[in-house]
Amino acid sequence: MSLGRLSSATSGLLVQSARKLHFSASTATMRSVVTAATSAAPELVPTPGTMKVKLALCQMATSADKVENIAAAKSAIQEASSSGASLVVLPEMWNCPYSNDSFPSYAEDIDAGASPSAAALAEAARGHAVTLVGGSIPERSDGKLYNTCLVYSKEGQLLAKHRKVHLFDIDIPGGVTFKESETLTAGQAGTVVDTDAGRLGIGICYDIRFPELAMMYTQRGAQLLVYPGAFNTTTGPAHWELLQKARAVDNQLFVATCSPARNPEASYQAWGHSTAVDPFGKVLATTDEKPGIVYAELDYAELEKRRTNMPLMQQKRYDLYSLLDKTL
Numbered sequence: 248m249s250l251g252r253l254s255s256a257t258s259g260l261l262v263q264s265a266r267k268l269h270f271s272a273s274t275a276t277m278r279s280v281v282t283a284a285t286s287a288a289p290e291l292v293p294t295p296g297t298m299k300v301k302l303a304l305c306q307m308a309t310s311a312d313k314v315e316n317i318a319a320a321k322s323a324i325q326e327a328s329s330s331g332a333s334l335v336v337l338p339e340m341w342n343c344p345y346s347n348d349s350f351p352s353y354a355e356d357i358d359a360g361a362s363p364s365a366a367a368l369a370e371a372a373r374g375h376a377v378t379l380v381g382g383s384i385p386e387r388s389d390g391k392l393y394n395t396c397l398v399y400s401k402e403g404q405l406l407a408k409h410r411k412v413h414l415f416d417i418d419i420p421g422g423v424t425f426k427e428s429e430t431l432t433a434g435q436a437g438t439v440v441d442t443d444a445g446r447l448g449i450g451i452c453y454d455i456r457f458p459e460l461a462m463m464y465t466q467r468g469a470q471l472l473v474y475p476g477a478f479n480t481t482t483g484p485a486h487w488e489l490l491q492k493a494r495a496v497d498n499q500l501f502v503a504t505c506s507p508a509r510n511p512e513a514s515y516q517a518w519g520h521s522t523a524v525d526p527f528g529k530v531l532a533t534t535d536e537k538p539g540i541v542y543a544e545l546d547y548a549e550l551e552k553r554r555t556n557m558p559l560m561q562q563k564r565y566d567l568y569s570l571l572d573k574t575l
């Protein structure tokens with residue numbers, strides 16, 4: 248878990264709570280831990296203080312030209328910042344076409360400092376003083392490829408790196424068939440990161456379909472779940488908004504998604520419709536499939552209000568079920 252930049256007091260509290268949430272995956276200790284975990288409520292990590300955040304979801308047009316895509320990302324971040332956004336989000340796989348043919352050739356080694364896309368994100372975050380959830384790019388690391396999201400502070404410091412945990416492998420005959428696992432490897436950890444724009448839980452696209460990941464982030468005190476994503480014209484109209492509302496209402500927090508704009512020439516037709524949803528399931532802002540920036544005002548006091556009105560977290564029946572967080 249990336250705890251990011253916490254004040255020392257908050258940090259101590261969180262680390263202590265996080266330790267209590269930690270369950271060893273070793274077989275020797277697993278059985279007794281599972282038994283204990285199923286009978287008691289997990290200790291929820293408190294959410295940080297409330298604040299208002301102006302969010303920008305940059306629904307960029309992407310092409311096969313990486314240099315052009317990087318320029319488009321920089322210009323979208325600049326525009327969002329000029330419009331007063333303090334938290335800016337880019338789409339999934341914004342530096343390349345969304346295709347297994349493209350991922351290997353567009354991949355960059357971030358850890359080796361050989362990533363023009365990451366360098367551009369850091370520079371843009373710092374230059375425009377915004378917290379940046381940098382969508383995702385194909386990452387090359389130790390001979391493997393990942394679908395990776397980088398989160399930067401407004402000083403341009405890398406706060407977190409989330410590798411897509413659930414790979415998009417589906418086959419809907421007559422609709423959409425895609426198998427990310429042909430080229431990509433799944434990440435091994437969830438990502439919750441403290442930023443100047445709140446505590447963010449990060450997922451990438453297909454990750455939104457797994458309520459357990461969102462619940463795990465909620466247990467860690469996330470205020471906003473951010474999913475850079477590229478749904479398609481088959482699953483998009485059926486599930487995109489529904490899933491965002493479900494994650495928001497189940498967990499009583501904000502959810503934001505950011506898609507690439509649809510490119511009629513691309514092999515994969517992105518759904519678009521970048522959206523922000525509030526903790527009561529209300530769509531705060533959305534759009535169609537065309538390029539543009541979606542803005543929303545998030546007031547994190549809304550979490551407390553909704554959780555007080557309807558105390559789901561206290562009403563859970565941990566004597567009947569529980570969520571085991573194995574990755575802390």
Ligand SMILES: NC(=O)CCC(=O)C(=O)O
Nearest residue numbers: 415452453477478479482
């Ligand atoms: N890029 C993705 O993970 C797409 C996920 C998707 O379209 C879905 O229906 O889920």
